[in-house]
Amino acid sequence: MASPPTASASASEAAESGRRSAPGPIDVPSPRDHLHHLLDRRDTPRVVHVEGTTMQRQRGEAAGDAAAAAAAAKPEVKLVTGDGGYVLEDVPHVCDYLPDLPTYSNPLQDNPAYSVVKQYFVNPDDTVCQKAIVRKDGPRGNHFRRAGPRQRVFFESDEVHACIVTCGGLCPGLNTVIREIGGYRGFYACNTIDLSPKSVNDIHKRGGTVLGTSRGGHDTMKIVDSIQDRGINQVYVIGGDGTQRGAGVIFEEIRRRGLKVAVAGIPKTIDNDIPVIDRSFGFDTAVEEAQRAINAAHVEAGSAENGIGLVKLMGRHSGFIAHYATLASRDVDCCLIPESPFYLEGEGGLFRYLEKRLKENGHMVIVVAEGAGQKLINETKESMGKDASGNSILLDVGLWLSQKIKEHFKKIKTTINLKYIDPTYMIRAIPSNASDNVYCTLLAHSVVHGAMAGYTGFTVGQVNGRHCYIPFYRITEKQNKVSITDRMWARLLSSTNQPSFLSKKDVEDAKMEEERASKFFDGPPPNPKVEDKVASNGKAVK
Numbered sequence: 001m002a003s004p005p006t007a008s009a010s011a012s013e014a015a016e017s018g019r020r021s022a023p024g025p026i027d028v029p030s031p032r033d034h035l036h037h038l039l040d041r042r043d044t045p046r047v048v049h050v051e052g053t054t055m056q057r058q059r060g061e062a063a064g065d066a067a068a069a070a071a072a073a074k075p076e077v078k079l080v081t082g083d084g085g086y087v088l089e090d091v092p093h094v095c096d097y098l099p100d101l102p103t104y105s106n107p108l109q110d111n112p113a114y115s116v117v118k119q120y121f122v123n124p125d126d127t128v129c130q131k132a133i134v135r136k137d138g139p140r141g142n143h144f145r146r147a148g149p150r151q152r153v154f155f156e157s158d159e160v161h162a163c164i165v166t167c168g169g170l171c172p173g174l175n176t177v178i179r180e181i182g183g184y185r186g187f188y189a190c191n192t193i194d195l196s197p198k199s200v201n202d203i204h205k206r207g208g209t210v211l212g213t214s215r216g217g218h219d220t221m222k223i224v225d226s227i228q229d230r231g232i233n234q235v236y237v238i239g240g241d242g243t244q245r246g247a248g249v250i251f252e253e254i255r256r257r258g259l260k261v262a263v264a265g266i267p268k269t270i271d272n273d274i275p276v277i278d279r280s281f282g283f284d285t286a287v288e289e290a291q292r293a294i295n296a297a298h299v300e301a302g303s304a305e306n307g308i309g310l311v312k313l314m315g316r317h318s319g320f321i322a323h324y325a326t327l328a329s330r331d332v333d334c335c336l337i338p339e340s341p342f343y344l345e346g347e348g349g350l351f352r353y354l355e356k357r358l359k360e361n362g363h364m365v366i367v368v369a370e371g372a373g374q375k376l377i378n379e380t381k382e383s384m385g386k387d388a389s390g391n392s393i394l395l396d397v398g399l400w401l402s403q404k405i406k407e408h409f410k411k412i413k414t415t416i417n418l419k420y421i422d423p424t425y426m427i428r429a430i431p432s433n434a435s436d437n438v439y440c441t442l443l444a445h446s447v448v449h450g451a452m453a454g455y456t457g458f459t460v461g462q463v464n465g466r467h468c469y470i471p472f473y474r475i476t477e478k479q480n481k482v483s484i485t486d487r488m489w490a491r492l493l494s495s496t497n498q499p500s501f502l503s504k505k506d507v508e509d510a511k512m513e514e515e516r517a518s519k520f521f522d523g524p525p526p527n528p529k530v531e532d533k534v535a536s537n538g539k540a541v542k
């Protein structure tokens with residue numbers, strides 16, 4: 001019988017043999033393939049691969065030439081491999097480039113509130129697995145460093161000079177995170193009143209961000225100059241994929257300058273489009289608030305003859321809010337999201353379904369995510385260009401669809417009553433609900449613990465219910481999307497009874513695409529093929 005696969009080849013060995021021909025669409029990657037992928041990431045040429053306790057720098061500052069400097073400015077992949085196909089995708093630490101920093105005992109141990117906790121400090125070796133489901137003969141897979149307080153910290157409380165920045169769109173919960181980070185010294189100290197500025201005291205009850213937010217205008221050098229000039233040593237960045245990318249470059253520049261500054265991200269986006277993590281804060285609140293709009297649409301539609309209620313929800317590229325709001329409501333007859341293209345005319349099209357549903361039920365509710373149907377709209381309308389951050393400005397699918405539906409029913413001489421509701425900005429401007437509030441609080445604590453422990457260049461996130469530290473590149477390399485080949489989307493289809501708008505070929509293509517993506521982004525599969533198993537000497541095991 002084959003021994004359990006491991007991915008413990010050295011980085012150089014892995015990089016060398018990693019460039020084999022691309023496997024076919026139905027191949028599943030071995031843990032070694034995945035390791036190669038991590039080592040070979042186009043944007044991540046610098047690799048630190050740790051086996052046991054040995055660290056090998058593949059390329060870096062030592063060469064001292066321009067190429068090395070350029071390489072040094074790129075993200076570094078830090079891998080630790082272990083038995084049974086265990087891979088830890090570790091995050092950078094200030095000691096990686098400032099090796100002799102002093103440490104201090106964590107002041108939390110003197111806080112009476114925490115004295116009752118059995119084991120408050122996390123074991124430094126604790127890691128969180130990315131895939132909760134594994135099989136007995138499969139590899140243990142990808143892991144991230146567990147978040148939480150460490151016994152030794154790299155900053156003294158009095159020495160901390162933190163800054164917080166929020167970027168991108170609004171999101172319920174922003175103020176809760178700001179409040180909890182802002183109160184860091186209060187968090188560790190006994191007298192929280194002295195250390196929590198009055199101004200942040202009740203900001204978690206307000207929507208928006210007390211700091212303000214913006215798009216565009218990222219200038220790495222100016223930002224890092226300002227961090228340096230002001231003597232800031234902890235930078236907390238709250239934002240979506242763009243913001244985390246920005247934080248990644250700030251971190252690289254800080255490391256290049258050799259500053260003792262921790263850069264840490266807290267992922268924010270109501271669209272829930274950040275990969276790896278269970279969900280982003282504010283999403284739960286958005287889904288809950290969307291119910292009010294859907295209820296209103298349902299009441300309006302049900303009160304009129306041939307009533308149609310149409311609700312637009314946010315979701316630029318990912319239709320999670322529409323998806324979950326539909327599932328939660330049960331009053332929705334059709335949900336349209338960016339991930340699932342639809343068409344209007346003919347058999348299996350939207351209009352036929354609307355006609356059928358109105359005949360059966362006399363009214364109906366449609367939920368559409370703002371990014372849905374953009375290709376269809378673009379056939380007749382010019383695109384709107386980009387926002388200051390480079391995101392495409394979307395055409396209003398709600399208005400467009402309302403118009404199209406009205407035209408269609410006019411053509412077939414049927415009177416309808418269509419009410420279009422656009423609650424998008426109202427939804428994202430509210431304060432977070434109770435569940436998001438707790439989530440934000442814990443995320444904020446976890447991120448502060450990470451920075452205090454000297455970790456940097458990471459985003460805090462919940463993975464399989466546990467908080468962990470995830471390298472920036474993992475959060476920004478792709479977007480989290482609704483998988484239309486997943487059971488969850490099938491549940492929606494079975495609850496609304498809407499057409500899937502997909503041909504057999506579309507489904508096959510989608511499956512193949514998702515398999516390819518998960519092959520490279522989600523770590524080793526639970527059960528690799530036997531011939532893909534690799535022993536610790538790098539040889540294939542049969």
Ligand SMILES: Nc1ncnc2c1ncn2[C@@H]1O[C@H](COP(=O)(O)OP(=O)(O)OP(=O)(O)O)[C@@H](O)[C@H]1O
Binds near residue numbers: 167240
């Ligand atoms: N590759 C990048 N390098 C540096 N800065 C970036 C990069 N991408 C985006 N940014 C900056 O990050 C900030 C936020 O980006 P963006 O407006 O796309 O919002 P976001 O963080 O993705 O949030 P959301 O999509 O939830 O609204 C902007 O100031 C933008 O200039």
Ligand SMILES: O=P(O)(O)OC[C@H]1O[C@](O)(CO)[C@@H](O)[C@@H]1O
Binds near residue numbers: 240370
């Ligand atoms: O109008 P703004 O502020 O650019 O934001 C719109 C975008 O922000 C988000 O709320 C978050 O990315 C998207 O759902 C939406 O497309």
Ligand SMILES: [Mg+2]
Binds near residue numbers: 168240241242
């Ligand atoms: Mg974004």
